Every structure is written in C-alpha cells, then in structure tokens.
C-alpha cells in the first residue's frame with residue numbers, strides 16, 4: 001500500500017511520519033519540490049500532478065494554512081490551501097479510488113452554548129480560517145471519495161509552535177500574564193492524533209462503512225487560563241526558573257484579535273470512540289508527556 005503524506009513537518013505531520021510508517025510505503029512531502037514531487041498546497045496544478053505521479057492508495061493531508069488571525073487579511077490564500085487544494089485531493093482520490101484522510105477544526109462552530117459539539121451539529125464559523133477549513137470538509141464530502149475527516153482542537157506537540165510553548169517562553173520573560181478564561185476546549189496532542197489516525201485508517205481500509213467525519217480530541221476540558229496554569233505549575237514543580245508571579249484570568253473581549261474565536265470548543269468524541277473501539281486519554285496526560293520532553297525532565 002502506498003501512502004502520500006502532505007505537510008510532513010507540521011505538528012501532526014511529524015507524528016504521522018512515525019505512526020503511518022508501519023502501514024505501507026510512505027511518501028512524505030512538505031511544501032518543497034523534491035524529485036519532481038511538489039507538496040505546496042497553494043500550487044493547485046503541481047499538487048494534482050504530484051498525486052497523479054505517486055498514485056497513492058491513501059492521501060493523508062496534515063498541511064494547512066493555520067494562521068488564524070492572518071487569515072482575516074489573507075482569506076484568498078487560506079481558502080486556496082484549506083479549501084481548493086482539498087478539493088483537488090478529493091477529486092484525485094475519486095479518480096484513483098484512494099482514501100483521503102484530512103483534519104479540520106472546532107473553529108467550524110460558532111462556540112455558542114456549553115454542550116460538546118457533535119458531528120451532526122450545524123457549522124457556523126466565526127472567522128475566515130474556520131470558513132476555509134469548512135470549505136475543505138465540504139469539498140471532500142461532495143466529492144464522494146472514501147474519506148476520514150478528523151476535527152480536532154488546541155493541538156500541541158514537543159516539536160512546533162503552540163500555546164503551551166508560548167506560555168513557557170512568556171513565563172520566563174514576564175512577571176504577570178493575562179490569559180483568556182472564557183474559551184473552553186481540550187488540548188490534544190499531535191501524537192494522539194497521529195496514533196488514532198493510523199488505528200482508524202487500518203480499520204477503515206477493511207470496513208469502508210466507517211468512512212466519515214469524526215471529532216477527535218483528548219478527554220476532559222479546560223480554559224486557556226487553566227491550561228496555562230497546568231503548564232506553568234508543572235514547569236515550576238520541575239525546577240524551571242520562571243519570572244511569572246501572577247496568571248490573571250481575563251475574558252476574550254478584553255483581548256481583541258483580528259479573528260473572532262469560539263467560546264465553546266468542546267468536541268463530543270463519542271462517535272469516534274464507538275465506531276473504532278478507541279479510548280481517548282485525558283488532556284493532562286498528553287500535556288505532561290510533552291512538557292517532560294520539552295523541559296527534558
């Protein structure tokens with residue numbers, strides 16, 4: 001079996017290089033062109049040619065335009081990478097009879113209420129990034145290709161940039177931090193996402209009726225403020241020297257950003273756990289593991 005992985009150097013892409021390796025021959029690309037293969041999602045014709053050349057049995061796309069605030073002013077590029085490129089992948093997957101595995105986000109929802117979102121809930125993105133990711137989902141669903149779409153949230157990894165690592169850096173520099181306390185979700189490790197992807201894909205290959213849209217997030221919930229406290233408490237207890245004395249909870253309205261973000265990012269993962277008989281560990285266990293790696297503890 002031949003697997004084409006796009007976005008191999010992102011948080012999730014890096015972990016997928018590990019978790020997909022035992023499933024088949026892996027051709028992993030980033031946005032560079034190597035040996036005539038181009039993984040730049042902004043170059044739609046080169047992307048199509050690349051899929052044509054590789055003729056994969058499975059396309060796994062971990063590449064995305066993820067700059068949520070910048071997408072407000074670069075909406076055309078965000079839509080090309082997160083929407084039109086996904087349509088190209090879906091069309092090629094149909095033509096080749098290949099599977100397409102793709103990732104989306106809790107940001108397709110408007111964040112109203114406090115109930116964890118189900119796959120059947122109606123999306124209503126608040127920002128351009130969310131709109132572009134929803135366009136990608138819809139292109140896959142409309143194409144009729146065999147697919148797995150995993151909506152995830154608040155991704156972290158030891159490698160790459162994320163909220164936890166930003167908090168560690170700021171806590172070394174500043175005595176006081178203000179962190180949003182009214183947006184709630186589940187920090188989800190790239191390792192977990194990659195492992196679940198491999199396990200689910202292996203089952204779906206022999207049971208195509210498992211194809212579809214799934215919510216994939218670690219168990220439990222926390223605000224950004226609670227998440228920051230968890231990270232910094234762990235760092236302090238591990239002997240890290242931090243300047244920070246106060247971590248103040250603030251409301252999102254007190255921290256205006258170009259893109260609006262949902263308050264309720266909770267994802268209901270029942271469908272994934274039931275259909276694939278999987279267990280999703282709590283967010284703390286993944287974060288602790290990542291911190292041990294980052295802090296070398």
Ligand code: NDP
Nearest residue numbers: 009010011012031040041042063064103105152153154155
């Ligand atoms: P990262 O930002 O860590 O990685 C994204 C990768 O995509 C990077 O390697 C980046 O390359 C690459 N990329 C960006 N633009 C292009 C392009 N035009 N062509 C090819 N590659 C490109 O993302 P994650 O691993 O965290 O995200 C994985 C998936 O999960 C994405 O679909 C994302 O939308 C989704 N998701 C992520 C969340 C998060 O908190 N990070 C939350 C919810 C969902 P480069 O470094 O060169 O820019």
